[in-house]
Amino acid sequence: MHMADALISPAVGGALWAVSGGLLAGCARKVQQTLRDDLVPLMGVLGAFIFAAQMINFSIPGTGSSGHLGGGLLLTVLLGPYAAFLVIASVLTVQAFFFADGGLLALGCNIFNLGFFPAFVAYPLIYRVIARDQFGTSRAWVAALVAAIAGLQLGALCVVLETKASGISELPFRAFVLMMLPIHLVIGVVEGLATAAVVAFVARARSEALPTAPAAGASVSLRPMLIGLALAAVVMGGVVSWFASTHPDGLEWSIAKVTGHQEVTAPGAPLHRKLAAVQERTAMLPGYGFQAGKAAPAAPADARPASWPTVSAGTSVSGIVGGLMTLALAGLIGFVLKARSMQRVSGNG
């Protein structure tokens, strides 16, 4: 489900429209300038393909639910960032117009959240870096997974930021993040697997459809280290903090001091994509100390001292967020390095 107009203020919607509009114009120009005149029908047909593919579900083993391909990362693998961004935007536009899946004012936000991150962050900075020029190998699978997860997490984070900045919904930031990020983590895994499966198939059946140019001028030695660092940051942030001591994480501790409330924790419900379960889970939150005027801090359900593992969603959230920021930073470093080494290569060439 994409963002609806009802939760976006004109200021936020307008701002994101300006960004998306600029990106659209820039990508349109880039596509126009390429010498590939077969892009016009290719983009159109692939857009139709993604649309159709989104209607076909596959079952996720072990959970009893099903998922489908979002397609942003796959499109970027097939078309490159500029054309893919246009195609993603066109699919979102048709969905907004015909299914009311996303509002008109919010379309700018949706295009940014779901288009920018797969095309300009996840693919060039993560997928290409990890998979290099391989398709169908286990490396490519890992690349697809990490890229898809990262792209969706960043997109989900932006949804939260945009909604909060609009000020129409009163949903607290932390609760919202708590709801969005874990769900999109699962969606990201699903997306990564689906993307990798399709790419592997195409690589076997028709490898010339996939771009094979490796990242030009890659400074070989640093990249694996950066990747390792980034992955470690995510792993540490998300998983390890779950097993951290029961002392409230730094952030929550300061919140507790300031407001007199403990960070609210949700019981460790199994990650489940269905909305009903989400509602049920987060509806637990308001009962814990967010009532205006009631100052009694509610003790978190699992504040039993020194019982491992403590499933404290609060620490995980800041852990995941922190991990992602580290990932983004690592990607940024990688990008800068790549740009500099490309300069070096073109200087010699």
Add this chain to the structure above:
Amino acid sequence: MGIANWIEIGRMDELGRMDTPAHRLDARAKAVVTLAFVVIVMSFPRHAVSALTPFLLYPVVLIAVGQIPARHILKKILVAAPFALVIGIFNPFMDRVPVATLGPLVITGGWVSFVSIMFRFVLTVGAALALVACTGLYRLGAGLEQLGVPRVFVMQLLFLYRYLFVVADQGVKMMRGVELRSAGAHALRWRVYGSLIGQLLLRSLDRAERVHGAMLARGFDGKIRVLRQPSFRWTDWGFVGGGLLFLAAARAWNLAEAFGRVLTGMAR
């Protein structure tokens, strides 16, 4: 499966190609007014409810004049509602400051802003759907291009739209082939999935190549040319002027409240 989805698109497309006064309005005029509508509706403060009610006129009038079956629009609004519902439902929990009493019931600010969110949802989605149902994607695309949207993007929209049915049709047939051999399971195992989607993708790539060949054979050189550009008539100007005026007035003053005062004044 989402077969229902693309049948929906076909239905919307049919509606968009009808010929009514609403359809005859220039696409640009409708697009501009609808966009202004959405922006103005969303510019209201958090707790506005009664002030929003006059805005219902715009989508209702457009749908009525455009002869769009209302239940069609309502169904879509209903289907899309859960997202806004899930986010908005937190407001009553967060904001418990009472603002009014209705007999024994205490109404908190949270409930008011929740109603406001849902009402805004209905308004904005209704207006967007009315726009598309009364215009059709082709005319809308051409209008958007005239308004400055890059041609490459508009062509992309139209091409996507054109081949949507073709590719979805192929997808449906392939799914049917799988379903007939999988004892009724509706979601595929992901190895089958990868293969099916992969096949669909390959066929799509093939088709794109053939279409490209057909375009080249008819002299395509990369530049997309269009046949005729519609121009604004006085009805279109009237629509834009009247629409914007109404929106501005409804924003500046709470017309519903004024109307209510008139009614209660008459009752006295």
Add this chain to the structure above:
Amino acid sequence: MSTCAVDVRDLFYAYPDGTEALKGISFRIEHGAAVALVGGNGAGKSTLLLHLNGCLPVQRGEVRIGDVPLTRETVTLAQRAVGMVFQDPDDQLFMPTVAEDVAFGPLNAGLSPEQVEARVAAALERVGMAPVRERPPYRLSAGEKRAVAIATVLAMAPDILVMDEPSSYLDPRARRRLIELLRSFEHTRIIATHDLELVVEVCSRVIVLDTGRVVADGPTGQILDDEMLMLAHGLERPHILRHRHPH
């Protein structure tokens, strides 16, 4: 006035994966002739057709359209003269409405809006599809799509019409209309098809291909009536000849 419409000499073609599709094809077609290209699947019909409108580059041998040899530089000229109707009309109808599809070619050729309008109207009238000009292509029946596809090509005023399986997917009525239409054209017509009955009704000459070579080239009645020849190359004698209906 050039000597002949199409002149193919010793044409060879191999696909990137090495498969040899054409192994020395030669024939000449005069202006206004209606020639059928028949053969089993994989005989090379489609590959040959794709050479005629410049879709495939000439690897070895020569293809002349009018008197102009087909090279990378002359491809656009050739495309003006040759109108190709594809096997799947959905590949050829990619614009939002029928009228815009038919207008696509003339617009690209740089004609003025009035000229384009005139061409569109004339082409649609010729194939009897004027009533559907504002319809989107996916709302057409197979027969209507086929007719519109022909109109898109006619609008470019080609000298030569090349068609790949034109009667496929058509119901009997649509097929009958197609046959009448094809008989009424004065263009040079080259039709690749499995529909041998159509060949008897429309074409005066038949070229038989088998595994990339021309194995027979002559008048329709003579070639198609030769049962041994037909069977030897993956075909059969059409019923219409068996019963010798006068036409």
